[in-house]
Amino acid sequence: MWAIEVRDLTKRYRGNGFAAVDHISFSVESGEIFALLGPNGAGKTTTIKILTTLLKPTSGTAKVAGFDVSKDKDSVRKSIGIVFQEPSLDWRLTGRENLDFHARIYGIGRKEREERIEEVLKLVELEDKADVVVDKYSGGMKRSLELARGFIHSPKVLFLDEPTLGLDTHTRRRIWDYIRELNGKEGVTIVLTTHHMEEADYLCERVGIMDQGKIIALDTPKNLKDLIGSDLVSLEMNTRDYNTDIFKKLDFVTDFRKHDDFVTLKMERGDLRIPAIMEVARREGVEIKSVNLRKPSLEDVFLHFTGRRIRE
Numbered sequence: 001m002w003a004i005e006v007r008d009l010t011k012r013y014r015g016n017g018f019a020a021v022d023h024i025s026f027s028v029e030s031g032e033i034f035a036l037l038g039p040n041g042a043g044k045t046t047t048i049k050i051l052t053t054l055l056k057p058t059s060g061t062a063k064v065a066g067f068d069v070s071k072d073k074d075s076v077r078k079s080i081g082i083v084f085q086e087p088s089l090d091w092r093l094t095g096r097e098n099l100d101f102h103a104r105i106y107g108i109g110r111k112e113r114e115e116r117i118e119e120v121l122k123l124v125e126l127e128d129k130a131d132v133v134v135d136k137y138s139g140g141m142k143r144s145l146e147l148a149r150g151f152i153h154s155p156k157v158l159f160l161d162e163p164t165l166g167l168d169t170h171t172r173r174r175i176w177d178y179i180r181e182l183n184g185k186e187g188v189t190i191v192l193t194t195h196h197m198e199e200a201d202y203l204c205e206r207v208g209i210m211d212q213g214k215i216i217a218l219d220t221p222k223n224l225k226d227l228i229g230s231d232l233v234s235l236e237m238n239t240r241d242y243n244t245d246i247f248k249k250l251d252f253v254t255d256f257r258k259h260d261d262f263v264t265l266k267m268e269r270g271d272l273r274i275p276a277i278m279e280v281a282r283r284e285g286v287e288i289k290s291v292n293l294r295k296p297s298l299e300d301v302f303l304h305f306t307g308r309r310i311r312e
């Protein structure tokens with residue numbers, strides 16, 4: 001079952017010559033965590049705004065939870081939750097009041113509302129702060145509360161536009177845990193956007209890499225990285241004086257760099273090759289102090305397709 005089906009979607013803003021979203025197509029399966037990963041201005045927020053019915057597409061179609069975003073806006077809106085890129089809490093209200101206000105908009109009855117508020121506060125670990133005004137929350141707490149608000153009405157699909165933007169590494173990790181738990185416990189389909197390759201890599205079953213309005217690659221993080229193919233294996237030697245030819249001669253080594261007492265070998269499936277490398281070193285009497293295997297990252301994938309880095 002598809003939670004989202006996007007066909008040939010295009011958006012040109014009035015006054016802009018170019019397409020902010022340029023004929024993109026993708027589908028997201030029910031229960032999946034899916035990311036749109038890309039640099040500033042790639043068109044991520046524009047895509048999210050169309051899928052959440054806040055913006056009209058110039059052409060193309062999109063269905064969310066089975067409903068057309070242009071023809072059946074109300075049904076789409078009832079099926080989704082949104083956490084915007086820009087903060088949108090009422091800072092004068094407490095955490096609980098913010099949640100309560102939102103749940104009322106969705107017509108959730110008092111008893112259920114109270115239960116649900118406790119549930120979502122617990123998931124994002126804000127029970128203690130529930131009755132504090134949001135103005136006194138830290139950045140991470142505000143983001144956690146927005147996340148809680150986004151799914152309080154048990155949406156089928158939850159959209160998170162840059163859920164961890166501006167947060168420190170520790171807080172980011174906690175938000176990741178909440179997102180995973182939410183997806184696992186409640187089975188909600190999650191579509192998020194991010195600049196962070198680690199975020200997409202860690203959280204998502206599949207990632208669409210966006211650049212200049214287009215999806216330039218879409219697959220599981222693993223398949224995307226396998227596309228780059230080569231792993232980098234660095235060996236730290238006991239001495240600077242060793243015969244490098246023994247590694248060059250290995251038929252699976254596709255590239256080779258020597259620097260001081262380090263040698264870096266490029267190869268496919270380095271994880272399977274390390275024993276053979278160790279064996280040849282042992283045979284030739286070369287002592288290896290440490291071995292380090294580096295896998296290509298999604299940043300390498302972006303670089304491969306665009307010639308640029310995501311953050312530039």
Ligand SMILES: Nc1ncnc2c1ncn2[C@@H]1O[C@H](COP(=O)(O)OP(=O)(O)OP(=O)(O)O)[C@@H](O)[C@H]1O
Pocket residue numbers: 013014016020038039040041042043044045046047085195
């Ligand atoms: N309301 C608007 N009017 C005109 N152009 C816009 C509008 N909103 C966005 N754009 C342009 O559309 C392009 C895509 O913007 P969008 O906000 O979708 O990118 P993004 O991938 O979300 O970027 P970021 O990572 O910075 O949030 C950009 O070139 C932007 O300047």
Ligand SMILES: [Mg+2]
Pocket residue numbers: 044045046085161
């Ligand atoms: Mg954006």
